[in-house]
Amino acid sequence: YGLDDSGSKVLVVDRKRFERIADQVHLLPNLEHIYLIDALPEEFEVASGSGPQVHSFSELAAHPTETFPTVPIEESDPAVIFYTSGTTGKPKGAISSHRSMVANLQNTACISTASVMHLSRRPAGSTSDQATHSPATPPQMTALFTAPLFHVAGCHSTMVVGMLAGVKLVMLEGKFEPEKALTLIEDEKITMWSGVPTMVWRVCEYPARHDFDTSSVTNVSFGGSPSADELLRRIRETFPGVRTTTNAYGLTESSSAATTLSGADAFLKPDSVGLPMPTVDIAILGSHGEHLPPLQTGEVLLRGPIIMPGYWNKPEATATTVIDGWLHTGDVGHLDSEGYLFITDRAKDMIIRGGENIYCVEIENRLVEHPGVADAAIISVPHETLGEEVKAVLEIADGAEVTDEEIRSWVAATLAGFKVPSYIERWDGKLPRNASGKLLKNVLRGEGHVSFNETM
Numbered sequence: 001y002g003l004d005d006s007g008s009k010v011l012v013v014d015r016k017r018f019e020r021i022a023d024q025v026h027l028l029p030n031l032e033h034i035y036l037i038d039a040l041p042e043e044f045e046v047a048s049g050s051g052p053q054v055h056s057f058s059e060l061a062a063h064p065t066e067t068f069p070t071v072p073i074e075e076s077d078p079a080v081i082f083y084t085s086g087t088t089g090k091p092k093g094a095i096s097s098h099r100s101m102v103a104n105l106q107n108t109a110c111i112s113t114a115s116v117m118h119l120s121r122r123p124a125g126s127t128s129d130q131a132t133h134s135p136a137t138p139p140q141m142t143a144l145f146t147a148p149l150f151h152v153a154g155c156h157s158t159m160v161v162g163m164l165a166g167v168k169l170v171m172l173e174g175k176f177e178p179e180k181a182l183t184l185i186e187d188e189k190i191t192m193w194s195g196v197p198t199m200v201w202r203v204c205e206y207p208a209r210h211d212f213d214t215s216s217v218t219n220v221s222f223g224g225s226p227s228a229d230e231l232l233r234r235i236r237e238t239f240p241g242v243r244t245t246t247n248a249y250g251l252t253e254s255s256s257a258a259t260t261l262s263g264a265d266a267f268l269k270p271d272s273v274g275l276p277m278p279t280v281d282i283a284i285l286g287s288h289g290e291h292l293p294p295l296q297t298g299e300v301l302l303r304g305p306i307i308m309p310g311y312w313n314k315p316e317a318t319a320t321t322v323i324d325g326w327l328h329t330g331d332v333g334h335l336d337s338e339g340y341l342f343i344t345d346r347a348k349d350m351i352i353r354g355g356e357n358i359y360c361v362e363i364e365n366r367l368v369e370h371p372g373v374a375d376a377a378i379i380s381v382p383h384e385t386l387g388e389e390v391k392a393v394l395e396i397a398d399g400a401e402v403t404d405e406e407i408r409s410w411v412a413a414t415l416a417g418f419k420v421p422s423y424i425e426r427w428d429g430k431l432p433r434n435a436s437g438k439l440l441k442n443v444l445r446g447e448g449h450v451s452f453n454e455t456m
Contacts, residue, residue, distance in 0.1 A: 001090070001091070002083055002091070002093075003021075003025075003028055003031060004028055005093055005312065005313065006081050006093055006312060007030040008028075008030065008031060009030055009031060009032045009033070010031075010032065010033045010034075010035070011025075011031060011033070011034045011035070011052070012035045012037065012057065013034065013035070013036065013037065014036075014037045014038050014039075015036065015037075015038050015039040018034070018036060018039065018044065022044045022045070022046060025046060025051055025052055026046065026051035026052075028051075028052070031051075031052040032052050032053065033052055033053050033054075033055060034046075034052050034053070034054045034055065035055050035056070035057045035059070035060060036054065036055070036056055036057060037057045040056060041054040041055060041056060073098060074098070075097065075098050075099040075102070076097050076098075076099060076309065077097060077098055078095045078096070078097060078309075078312075079096050079097055079098045079100075079101050080095075080096040080101070080155065081093040081094070081095055081096075081312050082094050082096060082150065082151070082152055082155070082252045083150070083252075084252050084253075092311040092312070092314055092317055093311055093312030093313070093314070094252040094253045094308045094311060094312075095308050095309050095310060095311070095312055096152070096156070096255045096308065097308070097309055099305050100255035100305060100306045100307065100308065100309075101156060101160065101255065103255070103279050103304070103305035103306045104156050104157070104160075104161075104255050104256045104257070104306055105160065105161065105164055106278070106279065107257070107277035107278055107279055107280070107306065108157070108161050108257075109164075110277075110278045111260050111262075111277060111278070140166070140167075140168050141165065141166075141167045141168065141191050141192060142167070142168040142170060142188055142189060142190050142191050142192070142216075143158065143162055143167050143168070143169050143170065143190065143191070143192040143193065143194065144170055144172065144181060144184055144185060144188075144190045144192070144193040144194075144195075145158055145159070145162075145169045145170055145171040145172065146172050146176055146181065146193070146194075146195045146199055147194065147195060147196065151252075152250065152251075152252055152254075152255060152256045153194065153196070153223060153250075153256065156255055156256040157194060157248070157256045157257060158194055167192070168188075170184055170188045170190060172184060176199055176202075178202045178203045178205075178206035178209070179206065179208070181193075181199070181203055182203060182206065182208075182209060182212040182214065183212065185212065185213075185214050185216070185217060186212045186213045186214065189216040190216055190217055191216055191217060191218050191219070192217070192218070192219045192220075192221070193217060193219075193220050193221070194220075194221035194222070194223075194246075195221075195222055196222060196223070196437025197222045197223075197231060197437060198375075198433055198437040199222075199437065200220065200222050200231065200235065201231060201234070201368070201375070203238065204231070204234035204235060204237070204238045205234070205374060205397070207398075209238050210238075214238060214239045214240070214241070215239075215240055215241045216241060217239040217241055217242060218241055218242060218243045218244075219242065219243065219244055219245070219246065220235050220239060220242055220245050220246075221245070221246035221247070221248060221262075222245075222246075222247060222248070223247060223248035223249060223250060223257065223273075229270045229271065229365075229369075230365075230368065230369045232245055232266065232267075232270050244262050244263050244266060245262065245266045246260055246261065246262040246266070247260070247261040247262075247266065247272075247273055247274060248260045248261075248273070248274070249273035249274065249341065249343060251302075251327070251329055252308075253307065253308045253321065253322075253327055253329075254280075254302055254306050254307055254308070254327060254329075255306045255307070255308060256306065257277060258276060258277055258280050258282075258302050258304075258306065259273050259274040259275060259276050259277065259280070259282070259341050260273075260274045260275070260277065261273055261274030261275070261340075262274070265340075269336075269340055271342060272336070272340040272341060272342050273341050273342070273343055274340060274341065275339055275340055275341070276339070276341070277304070277306070279304045279305050279306065280302060280303070280304040280306060281302070281303040281304055282300065282301065282302060282303075282335065282339075282341055283301040283303070283326065284296065284297070284298040284299070284300060284301070284333065284334055284335055285298045285299040285300075285301050285328070286298045292334075294334070294335050294336055294337045294339075295334055295335075295336060295337070296334060297332060297333065297334045297344060298332070298333075298334070299328060299329065299330070299331070299332060299347060300329045300331045300332070300333045300341065300343070301326040301327065301328060301329065302326070302327040302329060303325050303326050303327065307322065307325070307327045308322070308327075310322065330346060330347050330348065331343055331344075331345070331346055331347065332344045332345045332346070332347050332350060332359065343361070344359040344361060344362070345359035345360050345361050346360075349378075349379075349441060351378070351380040351388045351389075351390060352387055352388055353383070353386050353387060353388050353389060353390065353418055354385075354386040354387065354418070356418050358390060358418065358419055360377075360378035360379075362415065362419070363376075363378045363390065363392070363411060363415065363419055363421070364376045364377060364378050366410070366411055366414055366415060367392060367394065367407070367410070367411065370402070370407070370410050371397065371400070372396060372397050372400035372401070372402035372406075373394055373395070373396065373397060373400075373402065373407075374395045374396065374397040374398075375394070375395035375430065375431045376392060376393070376394050376395070376431075377392070377393045377431055377439050377441060377444055378390060378391070378392055378393075378421070379391050379393060379441055379444050379445055381422075381423055389422045389423065390418075390419060390420070390421045390422055390423070391421060391422070391423035391424070391425065392407065392421035392423070392424045392425070393425045393427050393431065393444050394407070394424065394425065394426055394427060395426075395427050395429075395430055395431050396426055404424045407421065407424055408420050408421065408424075427444075431444070432444070
């Protein structure tokens with residue numbers, strides 16, 4: 001789908017992924033050349049003459065040249081196409097322009113400086129005060145690279161930023177596993193790790209995590225969903241040298257982070273995703289099209305040079321998503337009186353029970369604080385009179401035994417009664433997530449086709 005929709009002329013691919021499409025590439029009229037990273041062309045039967053030419057990747061490096069293309073590039077020209085997660089339908093190709101990529105670099109440089117300044121505002125006696133100067137920290141910044149390159153967090157926030165800042169990037173090979181990550185942290189003396197919350201949770205819950213030396217890590221960043229306060233506690237317990245955590249909020253359509261929360265703010269407002277990046281404006285949209293004041297909940301809107309110019313070859317989808325320069329995110333949230341953004345839920349995930357709006361994230365955050373729950377998802381089920389009821393789908397921690405009544409009592413202790421799950425299902429294995437860490441709730445509901453569904 002991605003090759004056909006984008007009209008790609010060149011494909012650079014590994015064996016595992018090429019095996020999935022080798023018998024279909026002749027159906028792609030725009031594809032001209034295929035370069036295999038870890039396989040030889042003769043290993044595959046690809047129709048010659050009528051289809052793309054298949055090469056070994058080594059051919060590209062066989063004849064170095066000092067002559068570079070002189071094609072003019074404008075700021076507004078497309079630089080990258082990232083396909084959306086496809087958790088609610090067919091993926092759309094979100095365009096990152098050269099302007100949006102440069103704006104992201106500028107934002108990151110500014111916010112990194114501000115983060116260092118914020119360290120001086122840490123609450124006295126915080127656990128991170130004990131490790132402000134770690135003798136194990138090497139002179140060069142070393143980052144653990146776990147976000148996929150087809151995701152804005154992997155490309156824009158990690159690779160491109162790392163190249164600008166001279167960061168040593170250590171890539172985890174193959175599927176993400178906590179033991180692999182912890183081994184690299186110890187062996188490579190990782191100082192920074194930016195990953196989706198699911199990855200961070202899995203490392204922080206790994207039973208043998210304290211068998212590894214993680215003292216070199218001074219910053220842990222995550223994004224992709226609102227964080228639970230319990231996650232911050234687990235990070236400080238797993239990585240004793242952490243000086244600060246950073247939570248970022250952004251979308252494929254915003255070319256990476258639109259807001260960040262770091263430094264002392266991570267302790268003071270742990271449920272927030274932070275303040276807008278320097279070039280970003282935020283508004284909260286009401287049900288009648290008005291911009292709402294602080295503390296009122298509505299759809300989150302974003303504006304600025306990081307916003308995509310549109311979806312590739314989908315003008316209708318673009319017109320309903322970017323309106324008068326504002327990106328309509330589909331996320332529900334509010335701003336507080338100081339301008340900090342709080343994400344409540346995805347608009348499409350919100351449950352309406354007897355006229356009451358129920359936001360899944362706050363219930364999910366409460367559930368994962370239970371020591372017997374490794375992961376949780378909240379979905380709706382139809383109800384004849386109430387419209388919808390709350391259902392919890394749980395991944396139970398290894399060795400734990402938790403009753404339904406215990407789960408309901410746990411939620412009821414801090415949340416309103418109508419938010420307590422009426423239905424509870426125990427999921428066999430890990431909850432389905434895509435490679436960027438987003439829960440595939442349509443899989444949990446048993447609905448529709450999921451695209452790009454390589455799960456973690």
